[in-house]
Amino acid sequence: MAVFFKDANGNFFTSVKAGVGAPEGFEPVEANSVDAAREKHVPAVDLERDGHIIHVQVGEVAHPMEPEHYIEWIALEADGRLEVHALKPGQTPATFFAGGVKSGRVYAYCNLHGLWVKEF
Ligand SMILES: [Fe+2]
Incomplete structure (x- = not known):
């Protein structure tokens, strides 16, 4: 499972290797740990074709994408790779990844409500 760390400026450090510790100045970010609407934050994953x-899509009910509250990025972890798609306010809180994998994890990061993950 990927690990995520964040510093005071909003920068992320992440790794797909087990046992990686926080770099100096970074704090661990735990998924699904903030008390917020799950249906707007847990990624909904659809395997197509x-x-x-x-x-x-983030989430079952589309998350807001306003400048003060939006999904900053969506990431796919599968087969030892981590692919991150950055989003901006005004965009749809959704993306596509190349598939070919049967299982993995999808992460979404809300600027107000933190990190969310869904396994598939
Ligand atoms: Fe949110």
Whole structure:
């Protein structure tokens, strides 16, 4: 499982290797640990075209994408790789990843409500 760390400026450090510790000045970010609406934050994962395309929306009910409250990025962890798609306010809280994997994790980061993960 990928690990995520954040510093006071909002920068992230992440790794897919087990046992990686926080760099100096970074704090661990735990997924699904903030008390907020799960249906707006837990990524909804759809394997399309026989799994060749992974469609992700945040969440079951689309999350707001306002400048003061939005999904900063969506990431796919599968097969030892981590692919991050950055988003901006005004965009749809969704993205596509190349598939070809049967299982993995999808992460979403809300600027107000933190990190969320869904296994598939
Ligand atoms: Fe949020």
